[in-house]
Amino acid sequence: MNVLLFLIPLALLLGLTGLGAFLWSLRNGQYEDVQGAALRVLNDDDLEP
Amino acid sequence: MAETLDLSAYVRRQDNGTSHLDLAIEGIDCAACISEIESGVSHLPGLVSARLNYTTHRLALDWQGTLDPIVFVDELCRLGYRAHPFQARAVEEEEARRAQWLLKCLAVAGFASMNIMLLAVSVWSGNVSDISPETRDFFHWLAALISLPAVAYAGQPFFRSAIGALKNGRTNMDVPITIGILLALFMSVIETINHAEHTYFDSVVMLLFFLLCGRYLDQAMRRRTRTVACNLASLRAEVAHRLDDRGEPALVPTAALKPEDRVLVRPGERIPIDGIVLSGSSEVDESLVTGETLPRQLAGGGAVYAGSLNHTGALTVRVTATGQGTLLDEVQRLLENAASAKSRYRQLADKVARAYAPVVHLAAAITAVIWIANGATVHDAVLTAVAVLIITCPCALALAIPVVQVVASGALFRSNVLLNSGDALERLARVDTIVFDKTGTLTLPEMSIANKAAIPPDLLEAAARLALSSHHPLAAAAVREARNRRPFEGAIEEPGQGVRAVVDGAEIRLGSPAFCDAEDLAAIMVGEQMQASVIACARGHERAILLVRQALRPDAAQVIKSLRASGLDCRILSGDRPAAVAPIAAALGIEAWRAGAKPADKIAELERLKAEGRRVLMVGDGLNDAPALATADISISPITATDLTQAQADAVFLGDLLEPILDAVTISRRAHALMRQNLLLALIYNLFAVPLAFLGYVTPLVAALAMSGSSSLVTLNALRARGKGERKNETEAVPTSPAVPVLQGV
Numbered sequence: 001m002n003v004l005l006f007l008i009p010l011a012l013l014l015g016l017t018g019l020g021a022f023l024w025s026l027r028n029g030q031y032e033d034v035q036g037a038a039l040r041v042l043n044d045d046d047l048e049p
Numbered sequence: 050m051a052e053t054l055d056l057s058a059y060v061r062r063q064d065n066g067t068s069h070l071d072l073a074i075e076g077i078d079c080a081a082c083i084s085e086i087e088s089g090v091s092h093l094p095g096l097v098s099a100r101l102n103y104t105t106h107r108l109a110l111d112w113q114g115t116l117d118p119i120v121f122v123d124e125l126c127r128l129g130y131r132a133h134p135f136q137a138r139a140v141e142e143e144e145a146r147r148a149q150w151l152l153k154c155l156a157v158a159g160f161a162s163m164n165i166m167l168l169a170v171s172v173w174s175g176n177v178s179d180i181s182p183e184t185r186d187f188f189h190w191l192a193a194l195i196s197l198p199a200v201a202y203a204g205q206p207f208f209r210s211a212i213g214a215l216k217n218g219r220t221n222m223d224v225p226i227t228i229g230i231l232l233a234l235f236m237s238v239i240e241t242i243n244h245a246e247h248t249y250f251d252s253v254v255m256l257l258f259f260l261l262c263g264r265y266l267d268q269a270m271r272r273r274t275r276t277v278a279c280n281l282a283s284l285r286a287e288v289a290h291r292l293d294d295r296g297e298p299a300l301v302p303t304a305a306l307k308p309e310d311r312v313l314v315r316p317g318e319r320i321p322i323d324g325i326v327l328s329g330s331s332e333v334d335e336s337l338v339t340g341e342t343l344p345r346q347l348a349g350g351g352a353v354y355a356g357s358l359n360h361t362g363a364l365t366v367r368v369t370a371t372g373q374g375t376l377l378d379e380v381q382r383l384l385e386n387a388a389s390a391k392s393r394y395r396q397l398a399d400k401v402a403r404a405y406a407p408v409v410h411l412a413a414a415i416t417a418v419i420w421i422a423n424g425a426t427v428h429d430a431v432l433t434a435v436a437v438l439i440i441t442c443p444c445a446l447a448l449a450i451p452v453v454q455v456v457a458s459g460a461l462f463r464s465n466v467l468l469n470s471g472d473a474l475e476r477l478a479r480v481d482t483i484v485f486d487k488t489g490t491l492t493l494p495e496m497s498i499a500n501k502a503a504i505p506p507d508l509l510e511a512a513a514r515l516a517l518s519s520h521h522p523l524a525a526a527a528v529r530e531a532r533n534r535r536p537f538e539g540a541i542e543e544p545g546q547g548v549r550a551v552v553d554g555a556e557i558r559l560g561s562p563a564f565c566d567a568e569d570l571a572a573i574m575v576g577e578q579m580q581a582s583v584i585a586c587a588r589g590h591e592r593a594i595l596l597v598r599q600a601l602r603p604d605a606a607q608v609i610k611s612l613r614a615s616g617l618d619c620r621i622l623s624g625d626r627p628a629a630v631a632p633i634a635a636a637l638g639i640e641a642w643r644a645g646a647k648p649a650d651k652i653a654e655l656e657r658l659k660a661e662g663r664r665v666l667m668v669g670d671g672l673n674d675a676p677a678l679a680t681a682d683i684s685i686s687p688i689t690a691t692d693l694t695q696a697q698a699d700a701v702f703l704g705d706l707l708e709p710i711l712d713a714v715t716i717s718r719r720a721h722a723l724m725r726q727n728l729l730l731a732l733i734y735n736l737f738a739v740p741l742a743f744l745g746y747v748t749p750l751v752a753a754l755a756m757s758g759s760s761s762l763v764t765l766n767a768l769r770a771r772g773k774g775e776r777k778n779e780t781e782a783v784p785t786s787p788a789v790p791v792l793q794g795v
Binding site: 039 | 080102153163164184187191195
């Protein structure tokens with residue numbers, strides 16, 4: 001059962017990383033324009049012709 | 050004359066030396082607009098960033114240096130978009146903060162429920178195989194460690210609401226939720242200490258996760274409506290010409306006006322404030338204020354009201370304090386009375402909660418007592434009672450109504466109806482009588498030409514293009530007919546008379562009959578058509594009379610017919626003259642109509658209808674309708690209505706068609722039916738689950754399955770609110786009860 005001592009903290013850490021990433025993206029304003037984000041990806045003006 | 054609007058009131062200076070301005074943009078309809086707008090303004094000097102929010106249709110601009118913000122508006126105008134300075138209202142910011150907070154709570158609950166489920170599944174499978182008691186205890190303690198802080202954080206929306214309700218001596222849906230969550234958590238900790246096989250940590254956090262989903266959806270729906278409403282408010286933000294000490298006009302936002310300011314109102318402009326006329330004489334159209342469509346003669350000393358349209362001459366108006374505006378004052382007072390009466394309406398969800406909470410708690414208490422009476426230990430009895438509480442915790446119930454509301458309001462959104470209040474759907478579904486205002490509601494808010502067919506098409510086109518050069522409100526009706534939108538060169542407007550231009554060697558005139566030498570024709574036309582305004586046009590020897598009036602919305606007759614076919618009693622209650630209302634009522638086949646009603650008369654009429662036990666939907670747009678809108682059980686107003694009126698309406702519809710009203714009733718009826726179905730589903734679920742819990746068969750595994758199962762079921766059922774449904778057969782005979790003739794005139 002020693003493997004649990006390693007796996008469980010790892011699982012928690014992964015979960016917390018996900019939560020942290022979500023909270024960061026929320027604070028970063030990434031959910032303020034959900035429809036726009038979906039359309040901006042189609043815009044390829046930034047590519048060199 | 051090129052006039053520039055002073056936008057400085059909207060610009061925000063930031064700490065890093067840049068200036069910030071938010072613009073609401075009109076005319077965004079495709080993905081390409083994003084880059085078109087952003088790159089369109091990017092060449093302006095000093096611009097640091099320009100970012101368009103496609104969801105809210107707002108452009109955020111940051112720039113350095115002393116750039117006049119009006120250049121952005123001009124540039125966007127050149128690109129084909131109308132831009133208006135936008136100032137976030139406090140309510141909207143508050144809603145945005147709350148939505149973010151709920152999303153954070155949702156994230157925490159999601160994280161916790163996933164991790165605890167991981168531990169719980171291990172325990173469940175270990176319990177039937179070979180888990181050692183030490184490992185199980187370890188998992189339970191770990192689950193406790195995750196769930197206690199997670200619930201403390203993510204449960205706040207429910208705890209706060211429950212405490213708030215209890216403080217006011219009421220109960221709401223959040224009270225049983227809070228009690229259930231806290232008791233289950235408490236018992237699980239006790240069980241963990243006692244090395245028991247089962248704990249309910251997973252049920253608690255899952256419950257919280259589902260509930261927060263419902264809460265967030267509810268919030269998102271209201272935010273979307275509010276965003277659109279705020280944009281529209283700033284798109285219509287009004288400006289005024291304020292006269293400074295030297296008598297020079299400057300364009301300022303209406304919000305910046307103070308009492309005693311002097312304001313210049315030109316012909317064709319809307320009067321932005323309540324005031325007293327200092328100089329000038331004119332005719333004003335007060336249809337938005339009183340419903341009266343005949344213009345009123347006005348000279349020095351007369352009172353004018355915000356929202357009236359100035360027709361013929363320029364006026365200088367002294368701003369009076371809003372509190373002294375006699376009409377507005379009266380309207381406000383009536384509004385407050387009516388609004389306080391409506392707040393007594395209780396939502397379906399609250400009603401259910403009020404009945405539900407005591408039953409749940411009673412059931413849990415009875416369970417505990419019976420178990421103890423049958424010789425069980427207090428520990429076992431309390432544990433079973435907790436299982437009853439968890440299983441009955443209104444998870445499906447809390448999702449049942451918000452999900453339907455979200456789906457239905459999305460469907461309404463596509464039908465061009467915006468809801469102002471969440472419970473509007475329920476009230477709309479129970480309506481049996483619809484009272485329409487005439488001016489601007491059954492009729493289009495703008496004037497149009499009534500006798501198009503009688504005018505030679507080329508003469509009409511010439512008149513329409515000529516009208517482009519005029520500022521007169523009646524000319525606006527003619528402009529709508531113009532196919533070629535370029536004004537004639539060298540067109541001259543003679544104030545108070547009309548416009549003239551020389552085209553291909555012939556002079557064209559558009560204006561008063563006298564100006565076009567067509568008084569004889571006008572006299573004949575006026576004899577036939579009492580309610581229309583008359584303008585004339587002449588080209589060489591050709592002459593024609595244009596009858597201008599407010600036309601019915603194109604689909605009004607059809608919609609009224611369908612509404613009556615679905616069993617609704619339609620009536621007209623107008624502030625206009627009987628002679629103007631009668632033909633409209635006749636055209637729509639409405640027998641119960643009343644004209645000349647003042648705001649107080651409208652309220653009295655609605656009260657009378659309500660006293661008969663009817664549930665009344667009021668559809669109106671004028672300032673004079675605002676109190677009536679507040680009195681009615683539910684109200685809808687067109688987006689062209691005055692601010693005050695819109696604020697009072699439960700829903701707003703867009704566009705020139707009346708069809709949204711029909712859609713609103715259809716969709717809300719279906720939504721209401723689904724809400725009741727969902728509540729029934731939740732009830733049936735409880736009928737099966739409670740006896741099981743009572744007998745002690747509900748293990749955490751069963752609880753988890755039951756909870757997610759019932760939640761999915763109501764959510765899937767709610768999605769059915771989306772479809773448009775089948776329309777009533779249009780050709781069907783109209784089976785309404787004979788309409789009661791109402792008193793005519795005053």
